[in-house]
Amino acid sequence: MWSPRWRYWRPNPRLHRNPNPTPSRTPRILPTLHRPDLPPHKMGATTQTGLPPCFAIAKNSNRTLKMLRTRVISSLVAIPIVFVAVFVGGIWFALGAMAFGLIAGWEFTQMMKTGGYHPAPLVTLVLVVLLVIDSYYTSVRLTALVISVAVLGSLVWQLFQHSSRPTADWALAIAGGFYIGWGMAHLVALRELADGLYWIGLALLCTWAADSFAYFTGRAIGKNKLWPRHSPKKTWEGLFGGIAGSIVVAILLALISPLNLLTAIIVGAVIPVAGLFGDLSISLMKRDVGVKDSSNLFPGHGGFLDRVDSLLFVSVVVYYFAVWIG
Structure with missing residues (x-):
């Protein structure tokens, strides 16, 4: 049976809108997200x-x-x-340390250029090479010669450079070479000791354990800032977690090596503190020149200098522990 069309007619909501609608209690979130005219804090954003x-x-x-x-x-x-x-070990480890030092030295000079300085990369790299060679060939002590060549030779080199701040550039080239080369040289000297394999293993494993335990402990329970001025993300909880992890690794290594257990525990507790100061030192330099990482060589880790900053301090501390106490 035929029915009139008006029976199937429905009002158009756009044309027959209620002139006095009741305000909805549900906030209009989705339309607000797509409004570029509002600042983020007006849209409930972080x-x-x-x-x-x-x-x-x-x-x-x-x-x-x-x-x-x-x-x-x-x-x-x-x-x-x-x-x-x-x-x-041997010459291969020395060459590897030299290569790592050259990479870190190059990153240091390029990082300084970001801050407006222009240290001579050649001076820094030559100083790294000379210090590593001096640490490996212990029969011929060249430390005084290396220092003399580095300081005086770099000054002569600076005379031929067109720099607006020659004193700062000269000082940075020398400081970078000594800072990186001295740490790498002690790493080589540590490996050349009688029980060098165990000492270098203690230095490397405890440094990595401290870094890992500090990272995860800090993310899990870290609340109290350690040094906000230089590294806002580091916490006291992370430091103590790193010390605990380093001591555990030191004890395990002492049980399977000739190292004295008490000495290993002491060194295991000192390594995270030394590594912390190495890390904070690089953070101080990076903050000064306005960069986050020394380079992008290692994805997720930053540059090579970011990876060895702790070892540059740890190698010196562990070496003299091994020589004087071990």
Whole structure:
């Protein structure tokens, strides 16, 4: 049976809108997210990500997982190479330390250029090479000669450079060479000791253990800032976690090596503190020139100098512990 069309007619909501609608209690979130005319804090967003808190937390979690995965992959590639060089020792370890020192020295000079300085890379790299050679060939002590050539030769070199701040550039070239070369030289000297394999293993393993335990402990329970001026992310909880992890590794290594247990525990407790000052020293320099990493050589880890900053302090401390106490 035929029915009139008006029976199927429905009012158009756009044309027949209620002139006095009842305000909804549900906030209009989605339309607000796509309004570029409003600042982030007006849209209920965080100031760091520009997203609402729920989305910001998810984004930060994904970024953290991606960074952690990249750090693990980089470590799996680098650690076997380092352990082979440490186990072989001799000239190969010295050459490896020299190569690492050259990379770190180059990164140092390029990092300083970001801050407006222009230290001569050649001066820094030559000084690194001379210091490592001096530490390996212990029968011929060249330390005084190395210092003389570095200081006086670099001054002569600076005379031929067109620099607006020659004194600062000269001082940075010398300081970078000594800072990196001195640490690498003590690393080589540590390996050349009678029980050098165990001492170098103690230095490397405890440094990496302290770094890892401090990282995860700080992320899990870190609340009290350690030194906000130089490293806002470091906490006291992370430091104590790093010390605990380093001591555990030192005890395990002492049980399978000729190292004295008490000495290993003491060194295991000192290494995280020395590594912390090495890390903070590089952070001080990076903050001065306005960079986050020394380079992008290792994904997730920054540059090579970022990876060896702790060892530059640890190698010196462990070497003199081994010579005077061990």
